[in-house]
Amino acid sequence: MLFLAAHRLERTPHSHALALYALRHPGSALGQEVARRTDGGVRLTAMDVESLRPLLRAHEEARRGHGEWQRDLGVQAERLESLTSDARQITRDLTSDMAALSDGPGTADTTDIAGLLAQLTTRITRTERELATLSGSIVALRERIDAASREQDVDPLTGVMSPTGARSLIAELPDLGHGYVLATCGLDDRDDIVERHGRTVADNVLRTFVATLREACQGADIIRWQDNLFLVLLRGRPLSQLTLMMEAARTAMLARTLRLRGTGEPIGAVTLSAGIATGQGVPMAEVLERAEAFRAIATAGQGNRVVSRA
Incomplete structure (x- = not known):
């Protein structure tokens, strides 16, 4: 209630749920987006509540899914334990029954052995069938968990890789014998667009910016690193090639x-600026620092520049 009052939001079911989830789960995609939009004391608006509804729904579904996975895992663990116990009991019963037949007077009757084997076959068949069903359930559950993990690998606003999704890619960079080229880029007037037209319009412009990057930088990996900071990574190619790509993106965005x-x-002209650096046998953090230094030069003044050399 204090959150809603501070932001002067009407107490609707959606605004209440948004406040509840954002405060209880600040590390979630929803919590982080709310923190980003309210950074510096900015108030959320009714338009923000509406635009955040997809993230709210995704968070609610993820929480429900997490509970379902826990319950499913518990049920399947109990079933697996039960089936394991059944298999052990079958072995014990077989050993006991065969010992009884062997210790009986005279030679064991063929009919008795056949009956014992028939019972054993029935029990084994039933256990195998239940194990096959359990195996299928475990595979389905694993696919659901894998799908949820993949959702965290993608930035929900723009559809490009998130830092989480890029972790394995980044970890491999120092071992690339042929090196890599990294561009850091962003919109020059993102904050001005937010101030003049609001967050929703600014987000739409950001989607257009990403679409422009995709068109101009085919074959490169694009990562939304932070709010208005994107990385474009090209492996095994010269700096000149990524420079041409970023120049093409800059020209297309301006047009x-x-x-x-x-x-x-x-809205008016929307421009981008970028800095580009190369790396070979070094972690991305080192190359990112140099690329950001070049981007700072590019954004000086009115921006709308691509800088790859000081």
């Missing part, structure tokens, strides 16, 4: 005519 959906009013 776009972006308008407000409701009124059709032009």
